[in-house]
Amino acid sequence: MKTPRDILLARHRAAEPKLDQIRAGVLAELTVNARPEPRRSRTPEPRKFFSTLRFALGLLRALRLNAVGLGCVWLLILFFKLATPEPPINNSARALASGSALQAAMVEQQRLLAELGELPVSRFPKEAPKAAAPRPRSEQRASHASA
Amino acid sequence: MLVVADDEQSTVKQARAGSPDAWDALFRRYQLPLYVYVFELVQHEQTSLDLVQETFINAARHLDGLRDDAKFGSWLFRIAHQKCVQHWRKQKSSPDFAIELDDESSEEQLDPREMLIRREQEEKFMTLLSQLPPAHRSVLLLHYVEDFSLEEIAVITGARLGTVKSRLHYARNSLRRILGEQSGPN
Incomplete structure (x- = not known):
């Protein structure tokens, strides 16, 4: 018994001469189209570049009103930015404030560490000792004698 | 597939390189099965021949799109199937579609x-x-x-x-x- 494939192919075998013609035609077209290919590939880059440039210029020309509008908006933003300057920041005051805060924090940390290590808190003065003002020797002697 | 896969792969490789003989071998191998497939779907001799031709042209133009050479056959049939679908879409607007049946099968x-x-x-x-x-x-x-x-x-x-x-x-x-x-x- 014939398979469905055999039946189908046998039924359409009459179309083969026409299919041969089609095949020949497509092959002829293929060989014709294949020939000028190398000639075209010699200068593809400049052509591509110029076409891209032309496209970009065309796009800019078409959107020139939008570009001008956007430019104006940016100019306005820049103008307002320059017209309202920020108040100057006192750097030295800020540095001083941060310095004293840092010192206080360090002292606090030391105190906490001392507590943890059961060390006498008195060893860590809360404030740095004030340097004694130099006095004349005669005054020093008088104070010792009275003591 | 009916064709030995390795043979077909090498033929497809040659076709990629632009060998007309390779294209001829591939088209020769698939022309009748493609025609049968298309004809049985569209039921019109001339349309089927046209669609087979378009399939061949498309295949030759877009062979770079084929990733796996071993699947050339299914790829070709896919193109033909898409051509049939496009034809059906067009046909919906054209009612003058006469059905021609080729009854000239050679009797042994x-x-x-x-x-x-x-x-x-x-x-x-x-x-x-x-x-x-x-x-x-x-x-x-x-x-x-x-x-x-x-x-x-x-x-x-x-x-x-x-x-x-x-x-x-x-x-x-x-x-x-x-x-x-x-x-x-x-």
């Missing part, structure tokens, strides 16, 4: 009784095939004409694997109903 020298049985059987098969919905017909043709796997048929027709399975099942049952009845008593 057979016993008249045997010839009659064969013709009757063929006619029943072809009648049944043309009665199936296009989607089922397409699956059946791909399976019987080119022996494509279900996965390949899914790729060609753009349907899911489950859909292809059910379509093939339906089409086979319909075929069995006629062909089984024919071969059963013998």
Whole structure:
């Protein structure tokens, strides 16, 4: 018994001469189209570049009103930015404030560490000792004698 | 596939390199199965020839799009299937679509009784095939004409694997109903 494939192919075998013609035609077209290919590939880059440039210029020309509008908006933003300057920041005051805060924090940390290590808190003065003002020797002697 | 895969792969490779002989071999191998597939879907001789030609031209132009050389056959049938779908879409707007059936199948020298049985059987098969919905017909043709796997048929027709399975099942049952009845008593 014939398979469905055999039946189908046998039924359409009459179309083969026409299919041969089609095949020949497509092959002829293929060989014709294949020939000028190398000639075209010699200068593809400049052509591509110029076409891209032309496209970009065309796009800019078409959107020139939008570009001008956007430019104006940016100019306005820049103008307002320059017209309202920020108040100057006192750097030295800020540095001083941060310095004293840092010192206080360090002292606090030391105190906490001392507590943890059961060390006498008195060893860590809360404030740095004030340097004694130099006095004349005669005054020093008088104070010792009275003591 | 019916063609030895390695041979076809090397032929496709040569075709990629632009060898006309390789293209000739590929087209020669697929022209009739493609035509059968397209004809059984569109049921019009000239349209089928045109679609086969368009398929060949498309294949030659877009061979770079083929990733796996071993799948050239299914890729070619996919192009043909898409051409048929495009044709159906166009056809919806043109009602003047005459159905031409080529009945010139060459009769070999057979016993008249045997010839009659064969013709009757063929006619029943072809009648049944043309009665199936296009989607089922397409699956059946791909399976019987080119022996494509279900996965390949899914790729060609753009349907899911489950859909292809059910379509093939339906089409086979319909075929069995006629062909089984024919071969059963013998």
